[in-house]
Amino acid sequence: MSDPQPQYESAPLTITWEPTRACDLACLHCRAAVQPKRSRFELSTYESYKLVDQIAKLRPRRFFISGGDPLKRDDLYQLVDYARRRGLPPIVTTTATPSLTEENVTRLKNSGADAIALSLDGSTATTHDSFRGLPGSFEQTMRIARHARAIELPLEINTLVEQRSLPDIDAIVAILSTLDIRTWRLFFLVPMGLVGKENMISAVEAEDLFGALYETSLIAPFEIETSEATHYRRFVLQRKLHDAGISINQVLDHDGLVDPATINNLLGTTDLAHGQATDTLFVSHTGEVTISRFLPLAGGNMHYESLADVWRDSALFRGLRNREVFEGKCGRCEFQRLCSGSRARAYAVYRDPFESDPLCAYHPG
Numbered sequence: 001m002s003d004p005q006p007q008y009e010s011a012p013l014t015i016t017w018e019p020t021r022a023c024d025l026a027c028l029h030c031r032a033a034v035q036p037k038r039s040r041f042e043l044s045t046y047e048s049y050k051l052v053d054q055i056a057k058l059r060p061r062r063f064f065i066s067g068g069d070p071l072k073r074d075d076l077y078q079l080v081d082y083a084r085r086r087g088l089p090p091i092v093t094t095t096a097t098p099s100l101t102e103e104n105v106t107r108l109k110n111s112g113a114d115a116i117a118l119s120l121d122g123s124t125a126t127t128h129d130s131f132r133g134l135p136g137s138f139e140q141t142m143r144i145a146r147h148a149r150a151i152e153l154p155l156e157i158n159t160l161v162e163q164r165s166l167p168d169i170d171a172i173v174a175i176l177s178t179l180d181i182r183t184w185r186l187f188f189l190v191p192m193g194l195v196g197k198e199n200m201i202s203a204v205e206a207e208d209l210f211g212a213l214y215e216t217s218l219i220a221p222f223e224i225e226t227s228e229a230t231h232y233r234r235f236v237l238q239r240k241l242h243d244a245g246i247s248i249n250q251v252l253d254h255d256g257l258v259d260p261a262t263i264n265n266l267l268g269t270t271d272l273a274h275g276q277a278t279d280t281l282f283v284s285h286t287g288e289v290t291i292s293r294f295l296p297l298a299g300g301n302m303h304y305e306s307l308a309d310v311w312r313d314s315a316l317f318r319g320l321r322n323r324e325v326f327e328g329k330c331g332r333c334e335f336q337r338l339c340s341g342s343r344a345r346a347y348a349v350y351r352d353p354f355e356s357d358p359l360c361a362y363h364p365g
Contacts (some may be wrong), residue, residue, distance in 0.1 A: 258334055
C-alpha cells in the first residue's frame with residue numbers, strides 16, 4: 001500500500017476486533033456473560049476477510065484481535081495470516097485457557113502475529129486467579145510469557161486497575177521487569193456487569209498512580225500505555241511542562257486550549273500524543289462498530305455500511321469528535337486536544353457519553 005498514512009480525523013489510529021466472545025474464563029469484570037460456546041451470529045470466515053479488507057483501507061497504526069478468547073475460532077490462524085498479508089500485523093490478545101498452549105502460540109507467530117498480549121492482574125497465583133476465575137491461570141500466563149520470549153514473539157501485558165489490584169501494582173512491575181515485554185497496558189476499570197462503581201479506584205488514587213507510572217516509564221525497558229484513562233496523557237504533559245519550566249498559560253491558544261505544537265514538541269509522535277478515546281474503533285463479533293468495547297452504543301454495523309463511513313459519518317463518532325457538546329469538566333478542559341476522557345466510563349456512571357470522566361481529578365483552570 002503506497003498511499004500516505006491518513007490523519008486521525010479521517011481514520012482511527014487503533015482498531016480492535018473481537019472475532020468471538022466465547023471464553024472458558026469467568027472474569028467478573030468482563031462486560032460479557034460467561035459464554036463457553038461461540039455465537040451463531042459471529043462473522044463468518046468470508047465476512048471476516050471482508051472486515052480485514054476494510055480495516056486495511058483505514059491503515060490504523062495498530063490492529064488488535066481480541067475477544068473473548070480468539071483461540072476459540074478454528075480460523076484464527078488464517079485470519080492472522082490474511083491480516084499480515086494485507087499490511088496489518090495483528091496483536092493477538094489471548095487468555096490463559098486450556099487453548100493457550102505453547103504449540104498454538106508458536107502457530108500464531110508463524111501465521112504472522114506481530115505480538116501476543118496476555119493479562120496479568122496480580123503478582124501471585126492467589127491474586128491473579130481470583131480475577132480470572134480459573135485456578136492455574138497465573139502459572140499458565142507465566143509459562144506462555146516465557147515461551148513467547150524463547151521463540152522471539154513480542155509480548156505485551158495487560159493489567160486491570162481497580163481496588164483489588166491497585167495495592168499490587170509495584171509487585172506486578174517487579175515481575176514485568178523479568179519478562180522482556182514490549183508494552184505494559186493498564187486498563188482502568190469501567191463498571192459493568194457484575195462489577196460496580198465501588199470497585200473503581202478514586203480519581204485521587206488514579207492521579208497518584210499516574211505519578212508512579214510516569215516515574216516507572218523513565219527507567220522501565222518497556223512502554224507504558226493506559227486504556228480508558230486517556231487523562232494519563234494530560235498528566236504526562238503537565239509533568240513535562242513543569243520540568244521545562246513552562247506555565248500552562250504560556251501554551252494556551254485563543255480558544256483556551258493547549259497548543260498542538262506544544263503537545264508535539266513535548267510528547268513527540270508517540271502513542272501518548274494520540275491517546276484520545278475518539279482515536280479508536282472497536283468492531284464486535286457481530287459486526288457492530290463503536291469506540292470502545294465498554295461503550296454499548298453502536299455507530300453502525302459493518303454488514304450495512306463500511307467502517308470508513310461509520311467512522312467519518314455516524315452520529316456517534318461525529319458527536320464524540322465535537323468537543324463543544326462535552327459536559328462538566330471535560331467540556332472546559334484545557335487539555336481537550338490530548339484527552340477526551342473515558343466516554344465508556346462516563347456512560348457507565350452517568351448514562352451519558354458526553355459527561356465528564358469521573359476518574360479524573362483535574363480541575364480546569
